[in-house]
Amino acid sequence: MQAELLKFLGTPMFGIALSLVVYLIGDFLFKKTHGFFLFQPLFVSMVLGIFILWLIAKSTNINITWIYTNLYKPGGDIIFWFLYPATIAFAIPLFKRNDIVKKYWLEIVLSLIIGLGISVVIMYFVSKLIGLNQAAIASMLPQAATTAVAMPIAQGIHGIPAITAMACILNAVIIYAIGDWLIKIFRLKNPIGIGLGLGTAGHTLGSAKALELGPIEGSMAAISVVIISIVVDIVVPLFANLVHL
Amino acid sequence: MENKSKPKKSETSIIVQMGIFAVILFVSYLISSLFPKNFPVPAPVVGLIILYLLLTFKIIKPEQIEKLSNFLIGILAFLFVPSGIQLAASLDIMKQSGVQLVIMIIISTVVMLVSVALVATFLIWLRNKIFGKKDELK
Structure with a gap:
């Protein structure tokens, strides 16, 4: 059974086609419903894609992790690779508002350090309150960084990298889906603050959201993605040491 | 010319x-x-x-x-689709304490957005106080 599945669906084409089809379905639903937030294309494609993989797993009685790794991942990795040049591309919106970077660089760096410090402390205590175990708490702390930074740090402070990766992905999905709504609810007005916040909480995808709001927001989100990774590199292991995680 | x-x-x-x-x-x-x-x-x-x-x-x-x-x-949102579907491989983790984790991740997202944004707003307000000029961002 596994061999047959591999023969028919094991090419990268399956993963690429599945990604495109579920995304287009999401896009269609989003437009039909005039932007209902639950039909946000990325969210729809994520749920639908996992559901299809789960269906294949159920109907063939094979572990879903095997299905994901052997059928979807070869194609998914090809699409995923383009996130690398896409991240680099954010240098342009950043460069376009170089005036703001030059003027406010100190405020930018300080707000990311202090803001992350506050977030990490709050995240630590709320996780304890919710009743997460030590390993899960450690996995939560590095999520402000991009996945490539957050996972090894989670490992270093005895967390579970897979949970951290999940957190980083969901951060981005949440910010992309309801970022503007959160900005409205918490009455965030300062474009520099909004940009830095979106970049920190939503990573690269948060920067795309910020860019939709305006050039200042976009450039600030782009710079926060760079600086926050370095800040997380330093602050999170220190904090973990402090609270003996 | x-x-x-x-x-x-x-x-x-x-x-x-x-x-x-x-x-x-x-x-x-x-x-x-x-x-x-x-x-x-x-x-x-x-x-x-x-x-x-x-x-x-x-x-x-x-x-x-x-x-x-x-x-x-x-096309960035589309490029994120494989990352989203990657969660299919984490369904086992979700079975154990998935709801708690997801709630915690939602809270963390909001906390990071709001705390960074508010600290930045405060620092820029402070700067304008100290240097005594109010410059509009354009």
Whole structure:
């Protein structure tokens, strides 16, 4: 059974086609419903894609992790690779508002350090309150960084990298889906603050959201993605040491 | 004889734009691998810094890479689809304490957005207080 599945669906084409089809379905639903937030294309494609993989797993009685790794991942990795040049591309919106970077660089760096410090402390205590175990708490702390930074740090402070990766992905999905709504609810007005916040909480995808709001927001989100990774590199292991995680 | 309002700037071909990206990516991989394991700096982040510096020192003009950049940023949500579907492999973790984890991740997202945004707003307010000028952001 596994061999047959591999023969028919094991090419990268399956993963690429599945990604495109579920995304287009999401896009269609989003437009039909005039932007209902639950039909946000990325969210729809994520749920639908996992559901299809789960269906294949159920109907063939094979572990879903095997299905994901052997059928979807070869194609998914090809699409995923383009996130690398896409991240680099954010240098342009950043460069376009170089005036703001030059003027406010100190405020930018300080707000990311202090803001992350506050977030990490709050995240630590709320996780304890919710009743997460030590390993899960450690996995939560590095999520402000991009996945490539957050996972090894989670490992270093005895967390579970897979949970951290999940957190980083969901951060981005949440910010992309309801970022503007959160900005409205918490009455965030300062474009520099909004940009830095979106970049920190939503990573690269948060920067795309910020860019939709305006050039200042976009450039600030782009710079926060760079600086926050370095800040997380330093602050999170220190904090973990402090609270003996 | 330079006519300032040229009808169309000669556009850098897409192959050249891809070439520029490819070279930057390659160099940033090399640099990224120099960092120690406990202080990871991923290649895309290094690449962003490199491209920013190249633009700032006017070695590359924005027009030379703008088309490809806009395209990539425009399809970013789609590029995230494999990351989202990747969660299929984490369904086992979700079975154990999934609800708690998801709630915690939602809270964390909001906390990070709000605390960074508010600290920045406060610091900029403080700066305007100290230097006594109120400059509008445009």
